[in-house]
Each structure stands twice: as C-alpha cells, then as structure tokens.
Amino acid sequence: MKLNKMIKTKEEIKLIREGGVILAEIMKKISVMIYPGMNTGELEKKANKIMQAIGARPAFKNFVMPNGEKFPTALCTSINHEIVHAPAIPSRILESGDIVGIDVGMEYPYNATRNPRNKYSRGGGYYTDMAQTFLVGDVKPEIKKLVEVTEQSLYLGLEQVKPGNTLNDIGKAIQGYVEKNGFSVVRELVGHGVGYAVHEAPQVPHYAITNKSIKNIILEPGMVLAIEPMVNVGSWKIKEAVDGFTFETEDDSLSAHFEHTIAVTEKGCEIITKFQSGQKNKEKYLGIDWGEKRIGLAIGERGSNMAIPFDVVGDINSLMKVIKNENINRLIIGNPIKMSGEKNTTKEFEIFIKKLKSILDIPMEFVDERLTSKEADALIGDKRTKAPRDSIAAMLILQQYLDRIS
Secondary structure, eight states, rough: OOGGGBBOOOHHHHHHHHHHHHHHHHHHHTTTTTTTTOHHHHHHHHHHHHHHTTOOOSSTOOOOOOTTOOOOOSSEEETEEEOOBBBSSSSSSSSOOOOEEEEEEEEEEETTSSOOOTTTTTOOEEEEEEEEEEEEOOOOOHHHHHHHHHHHHHHHHHOOOOOOOOOHHHHHHHHHHHHHHHOOEEEEOEEEESSSSEEEEEEEEEEEESOOOOOBBBOTTTEEEEEEEEEEESSEEEOOOTTTTOOOTTTTTOOEOOEEEEOOSSSSSSEEOOOOOOTTOOEHHHHHOOOSSEEEEEEEEEEEETOEEEEESHHHHHHHHHHHHTTEEEEEEEEOOOTTTOOOOOHHHHHHHHHHHHHHSOEEEEOOTTTHHHHHHHHHTTTTOSHHHHHHHHHHHHHHHHHHOO
16 A cells, blocks of 8 residues: 555544444453453354444454465464464363463444445445453463563553654664563564555564664654554564464464554554553452362452453462462452351361461452352353353352442
C-alpha cells in the first residue's frame, strides 16, 4: 500500500476506534476463561460467537498466509515457546505454569451500510488487531517477569508515538528496555500498519533500525499502527513449526507478546484497543476448598462477579506462594458443614486455619460449603469443564461470596 494510503480520515478513525473498543471487550471476555484445564478450542468458539453476534468478521480466519495456506482460526493461541500464529484448533489444554499469548484481529462493521465504507475491503469494514499474554495458574516469578517486561516495553514504545518522531524512536525504546532486563526482541517479525487491511504499510520494527531494510518513516497524525513487541527469554531468532503456521523460538525458550492498535494524533498516541481488565487495581480474592492432601483454589475480583478455577496445591507453603504471586487481598474459605447444618470441621482443618492466621495479615471469610462437592461433581460430568474437581469446588465457594457482595 502506498505511503499516502497510510493516513486515515477522522471519520475512518472513528469507526476504527469503535471496532477497537469491541475487540478489547472480546479480549476481556476471553481472558476470564483462561485457567488450568481450559482448552483453546473453547476460547475460539467464544471469539467467533461474539464477533458473529455484533456484526464483525474475524480477520485472521481464512487469511492467506505466505505459504498459500489459509489460517484456520479467529484466534492465535501461542503457548510458552511459541511466539505467534499458533492456531486455536486443534484444541490444546492450558496447564498451570503456562503462559499463553492471545492474538486477535477483526473487521468491523462487516457488510454494513455505514459510511465511510472501507473501499479496500469487500466487507467494507475497518481492521483492528491486538494481543495479550496471560499467566495460567501458578507461574514462576521469572516467567512472570518476562510477561511484565514485554508489556511494559510496549507502553514505552507507545510513549514515543507522536508527530515528528520516527519508527526508530519506537524500536529503540522497546529494545533498550527489553535488553536491559536480560531478554531479547524478535527481529524477523514486526508490527505493521492496520485499518484498511489487517496488515499494511509501514513495517514497524521493535528494535533500532540499523540498516535500510526497513524505512524509518516519520510519524504523522492519521497513521494507524499495530505495535507488538515479541520478547524471548533466550535468543531473538525464530523457527517455523511443523504446522506451517506457528513461529517458535529457535532455542525453545519462552516468549511473550503484547500488541495494541494505536492512532497517531496531533497530541501523540491514542490506544484504540485499550484493554481495561482492572486486574491490577481491584481487590483480588482467593477461594479455598481445603483438603488434607489437596487444596483447591479459585480466583475472582470485586466487581467482576465471576470466580475462575485456578489451581490445586498440596500444602500451605505452595498456597502462600500463590497468595504472594497473585497479590491476593482476601481469602474466602469453604467452611465444612454437614447437610443438617452442623459444623463438620476436623482438627486438621482447625490447625490449617490457625496457621494461616498466624502468618497472614489479610482478611479471611468463611462460606458454607455443604453443597459444593456435589455441584463440583456435576460440573465435572460436563465434558466442557476440564478444571480439577478441587478447583471447581473452590470456584463454587468463591462464587457464593461474589454473589453475596454484588
């Protein structure tokens, strides 16, 4: 696409902005489904269902790749050492300790009569593109650091988006921060223009431009870009997987990926796909289903009204690591009660609670758990539910509390 086609009108950006808000909401709905035991096929179904309902088209599905193959899914679900472009189908189960990059693009509005129509697309809609890397269950601190550094590098790059700056200003900011933290930036995959098509000019490198292979364009108001650093633990080099779609790290080290569609404005940068998950600033709860050998865990937040199965741990030390790593503010503990309403606590349970109170300085609340085991068994009978029984029981305990305070 020629350089003069990079500039979008205010009316076009208005529709791109509308699509970006919707795409971020889709990402938010997918994010609450990410927990140990979930499979990528279910995430794919969710994304397709929402897009169909709101009159959008998944931009990646049936996209013709450089090898001539059509990409099979709406989502890219790249796990651990996979960098990008891993199809969501065939389904794969997410396991505790994984990281998964969710990349999704969309054309909106699709086959609508709203003006101005995008004359470069048969569907007449405009394209947005975004990606987030999510932690699955209990993730090691060094892996969490990779994800945090990658996300922060994106925002440091976005700070350089302003009229008069160049693509090189963006790339230098990202590369400098990433390498300062001991990681590497992928070179062979870059960001891009977006709006009229899912991929268009210019190429946007996430590293300093040291040769003429990528043109160092000056940023102008009206440009719409997808900036998406891909950061590896080891080497920046990549390899193609056997499926012909997925790119992996050459040395099989872990990789994280964050992306926003942004518009260059007179004042600087507007994030079109702003992802408002609220995860960092809301009170975070941990639901606990205690057992002598297994402790089921679930996570939820004030205002979300949704408990999510999280993990199963074997002892109180492992539980403490989860509380610390996930920045838990309040424990919601299942209180063993007989069907008659009488207490059913054991000496071991009382010792467990006493030890928690001696080492933690956060609030604890107790919820009647007399029905949660039977309900958990019923949910496990549903083939769509892959989480462990103990974490499902914890989810039901926490859900009772969330319903009560909502």
